[in-house]
Amino acid sequence: MYNYIIKRLILTIPTLFGAAxxxxxxxxxxxxxxxxxxxxxxxxFADPEAIEICRxxxxxxxxxxxxxxxxxxxxxxxxxxxxxxxxxxxxxxxxLRFQLxxxxxxxxTLVAILIAIPLGTISAIKQDTWIDYVVRAFSIAGxxxxxxxxxxxxxxxxxxxxxxxxxxxxxxxxxxxxxxxxPLGNLAQVFWPAVATGYRYSAVATRMTRSTLLEVLxxxxxxxxxAKGLLEKIIINxxxxxxxxxxxxxxxxxxxxxxxxxxxxxxxxxxLNGLGKLFVESVLTLDFTMTQQLVMLVVVIFVFMxxxxxxxxxxxxPRIRYG
Amino acid sequence: MAKxxxxxxxxxxxxxxxxxxxxxxxxxxxxxRGETVAIVGESGCGKSVSALSxxxxxxxxxxxxxxxxxxxxxxxxxxxxxxxxxxxxGRRIAMVFQEPMTSLNxxxxxxxxxxETLEHHLGMxxxxxxxxxxxxxxxxxxxxxxxxxTQYPHHLSGGMRQRVMIAMALSCEPxxxxxxxxxxxxxxxxxxxxxxxxxxxxxxxxxxxxIITHNLGVVARYAxxxxxxYAGKIIEQGSALQIYHQPSHPYTLGLLxxxxxxxxxxxxxxxxxxxxxxxxxxxxxxCAFRPRCRYAVERCANEIPALxxxxxxxxxxxxxxxxxxxxxxxxx
Ligand SMILES: Nc1ncnc2c1ncn2[C@@H]1O[C@H](COP(=O)(O)OP(=O)(O)OP(=O)(O)O)[C@@H](O)[C@H]1O
Ligand SMILES: [Mg+2]
Numbered sequence: 001m002y003n004y005i006i007k008r009l010i011l012t013i014p015t016l017f018g019a020a021x022x023x024x025x026x027x028x029x030x031x032x033x034x035x036x037x038x039x040x041x042x043x044x045f046a047d048p049e050a051i052e053i054c055r056x057x058x059x060x061x062x063x064x065x066x067x068x069x070x071x072x073x074x075x076x077x078x079x080x081x082x083x084x085x086x087x088x089x090x091x092x093x094x095x096l097r098f099q100l101x102x103x104x105x106x107x108x109t110l111v112a113i114l115i116a117i118p119l120g121t122i123s124a125i126k127q128d129t130w131i132d133y134v135v136r137a138f139s140i141a142g143x144x145x146x147x148x149x150x151x152x153x154x155x156x157x158x159x160x161x162x163x164x165x166x167x168x169x170x171x172x173x174x175x176x177x178x179x180x181x182x183p184l185g186n187l188a189q190v191f192w193p194a195v196a197t198g199y200r201y202s203a204v205a206t207r208m209t210r211s212t213l214l215e216v217l218x219x220x221x222x223x224x225x226x227a228k229g230l231l232e233k234i235i236i237n238x239x240x241x242x243x244x245x246x247x248x249x250x251x252x253x254x255x256x257x258x259x260x261x262x263x264x265x266x267x268x269x270x271x272l273n274g275l276g277k278l279f280v281e282s283v284l285t286l287d288f289t290m291t292q293q294l295v296m297l298v299v300v301i302f303v304f305m306x307x308x309x310x311x312x313x314x315x316x317x318p319r320i321r322y323g
Numbered sequence: 324m325a326k327x328x329x330x331x332x333x334x335x336x337x338x339x340x341x342x343x344x345x346x347x348x349x350x351x352x353x354x355x356r357g358e359t360v361a362i363v364g365e366s367g368c369g370k371s372v373s374a375l376s377x378x379x380x381x382x383x384x385x386x387x388x389x390x391x392x393x394x395x396x397x398x399x400x401x402x403x404x405x406x407x408x409x410x411x412x413g414r415r416i417a418m419v420f421q422e423p424m425t426s427l428n429x430x431x432x433x434x435x436x437x438x439e440t441l442e443h444h445l446g447m448x449x450x451x452x453x454x455x456x457x458x459x460x461x462x463x464x465x466x467x468x469x470x471x472x473t474q475y476p477h478h479l480s481g482g483m484r485q486r487v488m489i490a491m492a493l494s495c496e497p498x499x500x501x502x503x504x505x506x507x508x509x510x511x512x513x514x515x516x517x518x519x520x521x522x523x524x525x526x527x528x529x530x531x532x533x534i535i536t537h538n539l540g541v542v543a544r545y546a547x548x549x550x551x552x553y554a555g556k557i558i559e560q561g562s563a564l565q566i567y568h569q570p571s572h573p574y575t576l577g578l579l580x581x582x583x584x585x586x587x588x589x590x591x592x593x594x595x596x597x598x599x600x601x602x603x604x605x606x607x608x609x610c611a612f613r614p615r616c617r618y619a620v621e622r623c624a625n626e627i628p629a630l631x632x633x634x635x636x637x638x639x640x641x642x643x644x645x646x647x648x649x650x651x652x653x654x655x
Binding site for chain 1: 378380409410411412413414418422425426427428429430439440443475477488491
């Protein structure tokens with residue numbers, strides 16, 4: 001097992017390196033740079049000399065290989081550098097938002113699991129009945145609804161119902177509070193965006209749960225379990241679900257990595273200062289260093305989630321052994 | 324002898340887009356306490372469906388028992404509630420399936436799969452159930468049972484898994500075990516071991532056994548009585564001796580000629596039955612075997628023959644049953 005983990009860790013190095021090269025190159029293929037954006041971003045006249053000085057200061061005039069070497073050296077020395085746009089250390093900029101994004105990603109995944117597995121299971125058991133149709137419509141709606149619209153609906157719904165119930169409208173607080181300082185205040189803030197995204201992300205998993213469970217329910221060992229006179233509840237929970245979970249786990253793993261950096265619209269709607277917003281800003285300002293590190297963060301999380309999924313596989317299915 | 328299972332005119336059908344499959348088309352037979360009854364027939368003739376019908380395990384949709392009655396120990400199986408039939412399954416009638424590779428759950432330990440029935444039906448506590456599970460594994464000839472309990476099905480060979488299935492079937496001391504081709508997926512040498520084991524254990528514990536097979540050799544050695552099935556019907560019924568030595572239906576005759584016989588010199592070449600079994604969605608007016616039958620006469624095309632006595636305890640559904648030539652009868 002330890003051998004396996006070490007082997008996996010070593011194997012991630014080429015992946016991470018490839019990703020680092022790719023972002024580095026792609027960023028520099030885009031015309032312009034952060035200095036142009038800063039000084040002539042709105043079509044105003046900019047002094048070419050000032051731009052040149054700015055480039056000189058940020059090291060943008062160094063040969064590309066030197067710049068790349070600096071990025072790599074940064075990784076080796078665990079120094080992520082400073083943002084080209086704000087001049088702040090990137091660790092601080094990301095750290096400020098990472099907690100919020102991570103929290104929403106975890107909560108949204110929980111919400112998605114809580115929606116997908118029970119609904120997918122019911123849908124499979126009641127295949128082709130009205131319950132099945134309702135569940136399927138509900139999960140299709142999750143994909144079809146634009147997330148900004150869902151977010152706005154949630155906020156409006158909250159405003160209207162709280163107004164009706166308590167006389168004063170309430171909506172989630174905007175200023176981030178850490179769950180360690182004020183758990184309730186924190187939950188009030190991240191709960192609704194997590195529901196909005198969790199619902200959306202449950203759709204694929206619901207359908208996957210339904211279809212794999214339907215497959216598993218046709219397996220011989222389920223017939224054996226029936227022939228043993230077990231309760232249907234036990235047949236589903238003990239015999240079928242564990243076998244049906246493998247592909248579902250994969251979906252959750254992949255989605256989680258995406259949730260960390262991909263919630264641009266939801267953050268916008270709920271007015272949250274998360275990584276998604278930072279991502280968009282750093283791309284728009286051509287902040288090479290910041291974009292580089294954000295992409296790498298998502299890649300690292302992605303690789304880590306894949307690893308976690310593999311471990312879960314081995315736990316769910318004893319036939320899978322890593323050595 | 325006490326009858327424990329009485330099946331009368333059982334009809335099970337599947338309603339598919341291609342039409343209604345008459346998988347079991349009016350079969351009648353009984354099983355006495357402690358005896359072994361074989362059901363023989365080619366692939367697709369309805370053996371498994373007839374067995375699954377007894378435990379009401381036919382997937383619905385598309386299938387349903389549409390007629391007849393199944394009485395087990397005085398109970399009307401078809402009239403039981405879901406909760407009542409669950410108390411019969413595994414507890415009083417147990418099943419052993421054909422594919423030991425796929426019939427055990429790959430993600431549960433052998434121990435869990437054995438103890439769950441003990442806990443569910445007999446209300447045993449975990450400890451007691453574990454001890455009993457180990458004892459059962461020992462009984463079916465698995466060495467080092469305690470260790471096996473913690474293993475998963477993929478750690479075991481096919482023969483071992485089938486032993487586990489048998490242990491599982493025996494666990495609640497049922498009155499009847501239905502074994503659906505329990506050895507078809509196994510090596511020849513293992514087949515014999517498993518069949519011996521089943522015979523010994525069922526005889527010792529007084530459990531009745533319905534053994535489904537397409538191998539007449541198995542029938543001769545292990546069964547007391549035999550039902551030969553063709554196209555959803557029983558076409559010949561009798562003791563193993565009668566079926567083996569006085570086959571009275573052309574289909575049975577054909578089956579016997581198509582298997583090597585160890586008790587007789589190899590004077591004849593094996594002679595498989597020509598042609599294909601009929602499509603069960605469009606059975607015609609006459610005898611279903613007629614297109615493949617060497618003895619067919621005009622009557623066979625229009626009237627379905629019923630099971631009629633040939634001798635004491637021996638029946639055959641054939642218009643020509645008295646005029647079949649009997650190469651095998653002569654030889655014996
Ligand atoms: N779920 C189903 N849907 C439709 N038809 C079915 C279904 N299950 C069985 N049948 C049909 O019922 C008939 C009898 O099948 P059954 O499985 O009982 O055959 P069998 O005698 O057990 O054959 P084998 O020796 O191959 O196991 C077949 O023609 C089969 O196509
Ligand atoms: Mg079968």
